[in-house]
Amino acid sequence: MQSEHQFTLVANPDGKSPNERIGHVLNPETKAVYFRFSSSNIQNEDAALLGLFFQSNTSVMILDLSNNSLSSVGCHDLCNGLVTNKTLTQLDLSDNELDDECAASLSGILDSNNTALSISNLNISNNRFHDGIAVKLSSVLPSNKNLQILNLSDNFLDNHGCSALFNSLFNNKTLTELNLSSTRIGDEGCLAIASVLSQGSSLVNLILSNNEIGDKGVEHISIALTSSSSTNNKVPSSSLELLNLGNNYITNRGAHLLAKLVTKNKDIEAIHVEKNAIGDGGLCALVLALNESTSEFGEFFFSKNQISHIAASTLKKLISTKPFKIDESRLQQLSETKLVTGSDLFDWLFDIELNPFLNLPRLSNSKHGVYTEVYNMRNMTSLDLSHCGLDSDSFSSLCSLLANSQSALVSLSIAHNEIGDRGMTALLNSGVLSHQLRHLDISYNEFSDFSIWSIVRAVLTFRRFESLNLSGSSIGEEAASACVTLLKESPCLKVFRLANIEIVGQYFHEILKAVSYNQSLKLIDLSGIHLHLPAVEILKQSVLKASSLQYFDLEGCSFDRKSLELILSFISGGQAHYLNLSRSKIDANNSAAIAIALESKDSKLRGLNLQHCHLTKESVQIILGACSNNVANN
Numbered sequence: 001m002q003s004e005h006q007f008t009l010v011a012n013p014d015g016k017s018p019n020e021r022i023g024h025v026l027n028p029e030t031k032a033v034y035f036r037f038s039s040s041n042i043q044n045e046d047a048a049l050l051g052l053f054f055q056s057n058t059s060v061m062i063l064d065l066s067n068n069s070l071s072s073v074g075c076h077d078l079c080n081g082l083v084t085n086k087t088l089t090q091l092d093l094s095d096n097e098l099d100d101e102c103a104a105s106l107s108g109i110l111d112s113n114n115t116a117l118s119i120s121n122l123n124i125s126n127n128r129f130h131d132g133i134a135v136k137l138s139s140v141l142p143s144n145k146n147l148q149i150l151n152l153s154d155n156f157l158d159n160h161g162c163s164a165l166f167n168s169l170f171n172n173k174t175l176t177e178l179n180l181s182s183t184r185i186g187d188e189g190c191l192a193i194a195s196v197l198s199q200g201s202s203l204v205n206l207i208l209s210n211n212e213i214g215d216k217g218v219e220h221i222s223i224a225l226t227s228s229s230s231t232n233n234k235v236p237s238s239s240l241e242l243l244n245l246g247n248n249y250i251t252n253r254g255a256h257l258l259a260k261l262v263t264k265n266k267d268i269e270a271i272h273v274e275k276n277a278i279g280d281g282g283l284c285a286l287v288l289a290l291n292e293s294t295s296e297f298g299e300f301f302f303s304k305n306q307i308s309h310i311a312a313s314t315l316k317k318l319i320s321t322k323p324f325k326i327d328e329s330r331l332q333q334l335s336e337t338k339l340v341t342g343s344d345l346f347d348w349l350f351d352i353e354l355n356p357f358l359n360l361p362r363l364s365n366s367k368h369g370v371y372t373e374v375y376n377m378r379n380m381t382s383l384d385l386s387h388c389g390l391d392s393d394s395f396s397s398l399c400s401l402l403a404n405s406q407s408a409l410v411s412l413s414i415a416h417n418e419i420g421d422r423g424m425t426a427l428l429n430s431g432v433l434s435h436q437l438r439h440l441d442i443s444y445n446e447f448s449d450f451s452i453w454s455i456v457r458a459v460l461t462f463r464r465f466e467s468l469n470l471s472g473s474s475i476g477e478e479a480a481s482a483c484v485t486l487l488k489e490s491p492c493l494k495v496f497r498l499a500n501i502e503i504v505g506q507y508f509h510e511i512l513k514a515v516s517y518n519q520s521l522k523l524i525d526l527s528g529i530h531l532h533l534p535a536v537e538i539l540k541q542s543v544l545k546a547s548s549l550q551y552f553d554l555e556g557c558s559f560d561r562k563s564l565e566l567i568l569s570f571i572s573g574g575q576a577h578y579l580n581l582s583r584s585k586i587d588a589n590n591s592a593a594i595a596i597a598l599e600s601k602d603s604k605l606r607g608l609n610l611q612h613c614h615l616t617k618e619s620v621q622i623i624l625g626a627c628s629n630n631v632a633n634n
Contacts, residue, residue, distance in 0.1 A: 034062040038092070044074030051081020054088065062090040066123070072101035079105035082117060090121040094151070098124065100132030107136040110144050118146045125179065126154040134161030138168035145174050153181040153207070162189035166196045169203075177205040181244070190217030194224035197238055204239050209246040209272065218245065218254035222261040225268070241267060246301065247275035255282025259289035270299035278305040381408055386415040386441070395419045396426035413441035415469065424451040433458050441469040443497065449476030456482035460490060467495035471525065473502070480507035487514035487521070494520055499527035499553070509538050515549070516542035523551035527580075531559040533566070540570040550575055555609075556583040565593045571605070572597035578607035586610065591619035595626035 030053075037050075047070055054060055070078075075098050082088060091109075098106075106124065109117050124133070134157055141147070157165075162185045169175060190213060197203070225238055245258075255278045262268060273286070283302055290300055390398075395414065409432060424447055427433070433440075442455060452473050459465045460482070468486075475483070480503065486493065498511070512535060515521065531539075536559065543549055552571060559567070564584075571579055586594070594610075597603060610623070 030057075031059040033059060034064070035060055036064045037068070038064045038066040040068060042068035042070060042074075044069075044071055044077070047074030048077040048081075051078045053081070054085050055081040057085065058087055060085070060088050062092075063088060064092045065096070066092045067095040070096040070098060072099055072105075075102035076105045079109050082109050083114065085117055088117060089119060089146075091119055092123040094123045094125040094127070096127055098127040098129065100130050100136075103129070103133040103136040106133065107140045110137070110147060111140045112143055112145060120146050121149040122147060123149075123151040124155075125151045129155040129157065131157055131161035131164070133157075134165040138164045141165075141168040141175070142171040144172065147175055149177040150175060151179040152183060153179045155183055157183040157185070159184075159186055159189035159192075163192035166192040169196045169201060170199060173202045175202055176239070177207075178203055179205075179207040180211070181207050182210040184212060186212040187214055187217035187220070189213075190220040194220035196224075197221065197240065198224035198227050200238055202239055205242040205244075206240060207242075207244040209244045209248070211248055213245060213248040213250065215249075215251055215254035215257070217248075218250055218257050222257040225261055226264045238265070238267060242270040242272075242299070243268060244270075244272040245276070246272040250276040250278060252279050252282035254278070255286050259285040262286070262289040272299070272301045273305070274301045275304045278302070382411040383409055384411075384413045385417070386413045388417060390414065390417040390419055390423070392418075392420040392422040392426075395423035399423075399426035399430040399432070409437055411439040412437060413469075414445065415441045415443040415471075417445055419445045419447075421446075421448050421451045424455060428454060428458055433462055436464075437462075438465055438492075439467045439495075440465065441467075441497075442473075443469045443499075444472035447473060449474060449479045452476075452479035453482045456486050460486050463490060464492055465490065466492050467497075468493065469495075469497040469525075470501065471497050471499035471527075475501050475503040475507060475511075477504075477507060480504075480511060483511050484514040487511065488517040490518070490520070492520055493518060495523045495525075496521060497523075497525035497553075498529070499525050499555070501529065505535070509535060512538045512542055514542075515539070516545035518546055519548055521546060521549055523553065524549065525553035527553050527555040527557065529557055531557050531563055531567070533560070533563050536563045536566050540566060543570055543576075547575060550577040552576060552578070553580045554584070555580050557581075558585070561587075561589055561593075564590050568593050568597035572600040572603040576605055578609075579605060580609040582609045582611040582613065584610075584613055586613045586615055586619065591615065591622045595622045598623070598626035 042050075042065055047065075050065075054063070065078075070093065075093065075096075079102070082091075106122075108114060109119060110122070129152070133152070133155070137150075152165075157180070162180065162183070165180075185208060193206075193208075221243070225240060225243075250273060254276075255273065258271060258273065259282075262271070271286070271290075278286075283305060286302070287300070385398075395417070412432065414427075419442075423445075424442075440455075440459065447455075452470060452475060456468070456470075456479065459468055470483075473479070475498075483498075487496070503511075508529075515524065531554070552567075554567070594608075598605065598608070608627075615623070
């Protein structure tokens with residue numbers, strides 16, 4: 001297909017080889033600016049013919065040979081023909097099978113001492129090059145005055161190749177874009193990058209995505225770009241406008257370094273840090289720095305990092321204050337990621353650089369820089385800090401923030417942390433429980449019996465609590481006594497979770513007896529507890545009196561056949577709507593008991609969970625048959 005400006009090698013309807021097609025359509029009279037041979041199955045023997053053709057062609061400016069089957073042999077023949085061409089400016093050899101064997105040939109077409117070529121754009125990405133290509137290119141780049149764009153991405157360079165390449169750029173003043181994504185560059189390679197950037201490199205766009213760069217590498221680059229900013233008259237100014245560090249190993253520390261860079265370097269207009277390990281504090285600091293920057297910022301991409309719901313809402317506010325291109329559509333996805341560590345939360349809450357936006361009065365009397373007042377949290381009704389790596393220090397700091405906030409929190413979860421007794425004391429002293437809190441989950445922390453007793457007594461004092469989760473706790477005499485009082489006197493308690501607790505038998509029996517006094521309780525969770533026959537008999541008497549109890553969570557409980565049969569008998573004859581027996585041992589006899597319970601005319605059971613119970617095929621058939629006869633029809 002030909003036109004005055006473009007020549008495209010068409011598909012092969014006649015079964016001719018590329019060589020036959022090229023020889024048939026190319027002749028000395030073929031004139032075009034753009035020769036497109038991408039995805040045309042061009043092989044080594046075809047490259048020799050193309051080299052001969054372009055040796056004397058005077059019209060070609062763009063040659064696209066991407067996505068073919070060229071190896072180093074073909075590349076060598078092609079380059080031998082191109083060295084005498086005087087018009088070619090863009091050469092695309094990406095997605096072939098080139099390796100370091102043709103490095104000398106490729107560098108030769110950039111050597112101004114041996115070629116008439118004036119190539120300004122060279123793309124050799126996605127080949128099989130190693131450090132050899134970088135070393136060869138480094139020998140010609142210092143004297144090259146034409147190349148502006150070089151794409152070496154998706155090759156097998158590493159820190160050595162990167163160092164050789166950048167050391168050659170000290171004297172190069174024409175290269176404006178360098179793409180080294182997916183080339184295995186790490187922090188060591190960033191040292192060489194920084195040494196060039198600090199001296200006022202001509203680079204405008206630097207793409208380093210999909211590599212092995214961590215915070216140390218970011219530190220090297222940030223220091224270099226800060227020292228070479230246009231505001232620093234002591235060194236040559238850097239021209240860099242776009243820095244792409246996506247999909248590396250950057251954490252909050254690296255993000256803070258980039259934030260400082262943005263505030264000091266007025267030339268940077270675009271930053272990419274998507275797919276890293278940056279948390280709340282790092283991302284918020286970066287966005288704030290961008291908003292305060294006086295430069296005309298154009299792009300900021302940060303999707304797929306480790307950001308919480310809390311920071312996501314703040315990011316939205318920050319983003320809305322300054323119009324620049326941003327992947328805001330990914331913000332919801334980001335906000336669905338839980339906090340990875342407690343330090344991420346406190347980097348965000350306590351960062352001095354964020355203080356001007358959040359208006360937090362500072363009182364630097366602790367290692368976290370605890371504030372005497374807190375920003376407006378009156379619209380926050382739910383706070384989930386489970387699995388955040390919180391310890392007693394970090395949680396105490398958070399409680400000090402909440403202390404005078406007149407919080408509107410209705411639900412608070414601090415499950416699966418290491419808060420300890422000191423953190424519990426801070427929570428009790430914060431006044432959060434006295435506001436509007438109704439749902440509290442303190443499960444799987446390291447609390448003493450006294451702390452459990454204290455929190456239960458506090459919940460009982462504020463009689464509006466609807467759910468309390470004490471799972472994974474060690475319940476001694478005092479805590480058990482408080483739980484008994486709570487069940488007897490709380491008018492609103494609907495959910496009480498005691499999964500996997502450590503408790504002496506007699507104290508557990510007292511708690512089970514107290515269930516009978518509560519007329520608001522709807523769900524009880526006894527998962528992971530050994531329910532021997534005496535305990536089940538007590539539970540039966542309580543359930544028959546507690547008319548509101550409808551949901552029983554017995555996941556992973558261990559009980560003998562008689563205990564399970566007794567549980568099924570009183571549950572099937574009462575008000576129970578849901579029974580969770582997942583991860584329990586269910587044998588053939590137990591399956592028959594389950595079937596009888598399901599078929600009972602008094603059964604109101606609408607949900608039965610038997611996941612991971614290792615049921616036999618016969619047991620499944622028995623239970624499914626009973627389900628079809630269940631009067632609740634579920």
